[in-house]
Amino acid sequence: MPKRRRLTMRQLRQLLRLSADGISVRDIATMLGIARSTVQDNIERATAAGLSWPLPAELTDDVLEHRLFSRQGVKQGIRRRAEPDWGALAVELKKPGVTLSILWEEYRAVHPDGYAYSRFCDLFRGFERRLTPTMRQHHVAGDKVFVDYSGKKLPIVDRKTGEIREAEIFLGVLGASSYTFSEATWSQTLPDWIGSHVRMFRFFGGVPRLIVPDNLKSGVNRSSFYDPEINRTFGMMASHYGVGVLPARPKRPKDKAKVESGVRFAQSCILGRLRNQTFFSLDEANAAIREAVERINTHVMRRLGQCRRDLFETMERPALAVLPAEEYEFAEWRLARVSTDYHVEFERYFYSVPHSLIREQVDVRATSRTIEIFFKGKRVAAHQRRYGGARFGTDPDHMPSSHRRYAEWSPERFRRWARSIGPQTEGLIIAILASRPHPEQGFRTCLGVLKLYQVIDTAQAEAVSARALEIGGLNCKSIGALIKSYKASRHTAEPAAVGEHANLRGPGYFH
Incomplete structure (x- = not known):
């Protein structure tokens, strides 16, 4: 049988007014569009509550409803059938695979004369409504x-x-x-x-x-x-x-x-x-x-x-799932474009990648200790992260072959090369490197001088080096002029002075 819908307080007041005016139950039901039994039931409730029309002005809707429908004298909260521990059931329901149907079956196994499934669900939902909103949300364990x-x-x-x-x-x-x-x-x-x-x-x-x-x-x-x-x-x-x-x-x-x-x-x-x-x-x-x-x-x-x-x-x-063997190490990811010098920048330091990736977009993964560079998901370079010192971290394997040869130059290498020719040539190379603010700035000059010496014999190279040290000719242009002058003289191992010419006065003019 469907549950009877309770009238609103406005309808109840109108019902009581019509009844006080002597309108029959049948006519009141027709006028309000409700059943005659509903009209009779509410008139009986008002009589039992000692209410009659006109109602007191201070009688609010809440008080009226309480007077008519409260179950006075009936003890609340006592049910005739055994109930489960609703709190324990709320906890069990959070476990994976547990449903109200399973919990009801377990309840009936213990209490065969307990509540039917529909009533069991109603009572559980009533318990849930008394919980806080977050407790009412259904969250599965470990989810x-x-x-x-x-x-x-x-x-x-x-x-x-x-x-x-x-x-x-x-x-x-x-x-x-x-x-x-x-x-x-x-x-x-x-x-x-x-x-x-x-x-x-x-x-x-x-x-x-x-x-x-x-x-x-x-x-x-x-x-x-x-x-x-x-x-x-x-x-x-x-x-x-x-x-x-x-x-x-x-x-x-x-x-x-x-x-x-x-x-x-x-x-x-x-x-x-x-x-x-x-x-x-x-x-x-x-x-x-x-x-x-x-x-x-x-x-x-x-x-x-x-x-x-x-x-x-x-x-x-x-x-919960098992923790991995190692904790995650924080790593920052960034997109970068490979420059024409086959390096990428991260925090104002530069790290090399294979030269074939020039102008490609790569992913940079930076931890506190390492810099890793990925191209299309594949790691192509790894470097120790720099916080000081040289700004460039270059792996020789990333260079073109010509660049790699240049990177292998060092002051000691040039001195060994010059020493193989003679002491004067070694002295010239040392002087060239010492004349620059940074030795690396003299590498190209040393390489040019030693290449010029490849077309003359050792004695000639030593003579040219001695003369260059004497006059301070510490660049390729001066050395080239000395070699050319030496080849032109042919009569002496002593090369002509740089810039000798018939129109020049020479140092004796001023004595």
Whole structure:
């Protein structure tokens, strides 16, 4: 039999007015469009409650409804059939594969004369409505962790200067057990964001199936209802742990109601309790936060009769995936274009790649220790990261053969080459290198001089070198002129002076 719909208080007042005017039950039912039995029932209720028309002016709709329909004298909350522990059933329902049908079958196995399935479901839904909104959400164990930053910050005082710096509060809440992790970091930037996730997974001792973040830039490059774009570094971290990323929909706080509730609870249990303490370092703050989080996780939830830690240990931990053998090392990813000198730039330092990739776009993966460069998903170069010293990190194997020969030049190599010709030539090479601000700037001159000497014999080369040292001719042009002059004289091993000519006066003119 369908449940009788209760009249509105406006209809009840009109019904009582018509009845007081002597209108019959049949006519009242026709005028109000309701059943005669409904009219008779409400007139009897008004008589039993001592109400008659006109009603007192101070009688509000709420008071009228209470007078007519409250079950006075009937003891509430006592049911004739045995009931299960609804809190325990709410916990069991979060376990993978558990349904209300299975729980009802187990209940009837213990209480054969218990409630039928439909009534069992009604009573359970009634219990759920008395829980907090986040508890009412159905989260399967090991399925999701909700992460966010608290809007409130924790002040930390510099012990030397007295300057106050505010730290961010990161929070992670597991969906099924509400087991909570929290810590303070200096910022919401990518390194702190990734580091907090690594430490959160370590705290849980496992990995859920999904991370549900808000749409902050460290996690999501572009928020979208249909196709959100995940930050690549955040995505690589998630891939390392084998966890998916499902950002909350923009402007949909109910998608992450679990963490929103956790944020409010954390703000009262963490910031509220620590408001009178002064912290002088991030480590001090995090030590106090760990104690507050311990209090949160061991607090017994009134409706369920269990604490978050008990729920986590019995229900959530077994459902989490195993942590990888090594923790994720933070790595920043960037796109770069290979320059014409076959180097890419990262933080004002340059790292080489194979010269065949000139002008190609590559991916740079930077950790605190290494720089790795990828082209079409394949690693093509790896370097130790530079924070000082030479700005160029060049692998000889990346150079064209001609460049590689040049890179192998050194002052010692040129001195050995010159020494093989003679002491005068070695002295000339030493003088050329010493005349430059940096020895490398003299490499090309040394190479040019030694190539010029390849067309003359050793004695001639030694004579030219001695003369060049005497007159200070420390460049290829002077050496070339001396060689040309030596070839022209032919009568003496002593080459003619640079620039000898019939029209020149010479030093004797001035004596």
